[in-house]
Amino acid sequence: xxxxxQSPRYKVAKRGQDxxxxxxxxxxxxxxxxYQQALGQGPEFLTYFQNEAQLDKSGLxxxxxxxxxxxGSVSTLKIQRTQQEDSAVYLCASSLHTPGLETTDTQYxxxxxxxxxx
Amino acid sequence: xxxxxxxxxHITVSEGASLELRCNYSYGATPYLFWYxxxxxxxxxxxxxxxxxxTLVQGIKGFxxxxxxxxxxxxxxxxxxxxxxxxxxxxxxTLEDGYNKLIFGAGTRLAVHP
Numbered sequence: 001x002x003x004x005x006q007s008p009r010y011k012v013a014k015r016g017q018d019x020x021x022x023x024x025x026x027x028x029x030x031x032x033x034x035y036q037q038a039l040g041q042g043p044e045f046l047t048y049f050q051n052e053a054q055l056d057k058s059g060l061x062x063x064x065x066x067x068x069x070x071x072g073s074v075s076t077l078k079i080q081r082t083q084q085e086d087s088a089v090y091l092c093a094s095s096l097h098t099p100g101l102e103t104t105d106t107q108y109x110x111x112x113x114x115x116x117x118x
Numbered sequence: 119x120x121x122x123x124x125x126x127x128h129i130t131v132s133e134g135a136s137l138e139l140r141c142n143y144s145y146g147a148t149p150y151l152f153w154y155x156x157x158x159x160x161x162x163x164x165x166x167x168x169x170x171x172x173t174l175v176q177g178i179k180g181f182x183x184x185x186x187x188x189x190x191x192x193x194x195x196x197x198x199x200x201x202x203x204x205x206x207x208x209x210x211x212t213l214e215d216g217y218n219k220l221i222f223g224a225g226t227r228l229a230v231h232p
Contacts, residue, residue, distance in 0.1 A: 004161070033219060042122075042208050042222030043162070056217050091161060093220075107220060109154070109162040 002026075004110035006092050012116045013082045021077045021113045025094030032075050033107060034067055037089040046090075049075060050098055082117045089114050120144050122211050124223035131199050132231045139194040139226050141209030150212040151192040152220070153183055157205045165207075168192060179203070204230045 005024045013019050025032050031050055035043035036059075046065070048056040051072035060067070064083075069075040079086055093107040121144040131137055143149055150169050154162040166177025173185040183194045192209060206227050210220040 006161075035220075040224075042210075042224050043220070044222070045213075045219040048217045048219060056215075056219070059219075093162075105218065106152075106164060106167060108164070111159075111161040 004092055004094055004108055006090075006110040006113050008113060009111060010114050010116075012118065014118055015083060016081050018078065018080045019082055019115060021079075021090050021115070023075045023077070023092030023094075023110060025073065025075070025092070026096075026108055027073075029094035029096050029108075030098050031095040031105070031107075032069055033093045033095075034075070034077050035091040035093065036061075037091055037112070039088070043091050046077070079115075082115075084117050087115055087117045120211065120213055120221055122209050122221050122223040124207075124209055124226050126226045127224070128227045128229070130229040130231060133201050134198050137194075137196045137199045137203070137228070139207050139209075139228070141192045141194065141223060142190050143192065143209075143211045144190070148214070149185075149192075150218070151183075151185065152210040152212075153177065153181070153192075153194050154208045154210060155179075155205050156208065156225075162208065165194070199228075199230055201230045201232060204228055 007022045034046040037043040045059040047067045049069040064080045066078045089112040091112045092110045095105040095107045097105045123142045152167045153165040165181050166175045168185045206225045208225045209223045212218045
């Protein structure tokens with residue numbers, strides 16, 4: 001596709017339910033990022049993939065959060081036993097190249113998944 | 119820790135007026151700076167970016183930004199605002215950790231009066 005797509009766009013979960021959020025990055029993009037955006041805040045980094053390798057998961061708030069990208073394209077962010085504080089917009093972004101210390105690349109964002117935990 | 123500050127949470131301007139949104143970054147030998155816009159229910163759209171070179175950067179929709187290293191600033195400007203510019207604007211810097219994750223400011227919500 002032309003851009004990053006995410007599904008579902010909206011998800012309502014009861015507290016304690018597991019949810020899975022999907023991201024389809026731009027075809028051929030090596031890097032994939034997940035961000036969490038709480039209401040009224042800027043996005044905050046969750047995790048980073050380079051192809052299928054999860055190289056940085058320092059932003060995941062708890063061990064209830066798990067992300068994967070098994071074939072280096074589509075990624076899934078899974079949240080187990082959802083809590084009310086997990087309510088947020090989850091944004092996925094992809095970029096073409098491998099990042100480095102001396103260079104960077106533009107990240108292209110999907111529309112996000114708005115998760116509401118009741 | 120590296121951070122991005124957007125001092126103005128909310129700004130209101132009249133249509134046709136000029137606009138300046140402020141952004142300050144904390145530090146960085148080589149800052150890579152971005153401005154994104156987010157309309158309600160939408161993802162983040164890139165307006166412009168600064169990597170190196172000319173400190174005045176042109177973007178889409180008539181926006182520009184000026185990088186000033188001495189002031190650690192990267193302010194966004196537009197000479198004449200349109201009603202469709204009403205949205206939330208985010209400034210971002212790249213964390214110098216080799217993975218280049220983005221650090222965002224808290225955002226500035228722009229309202230445009232007719």
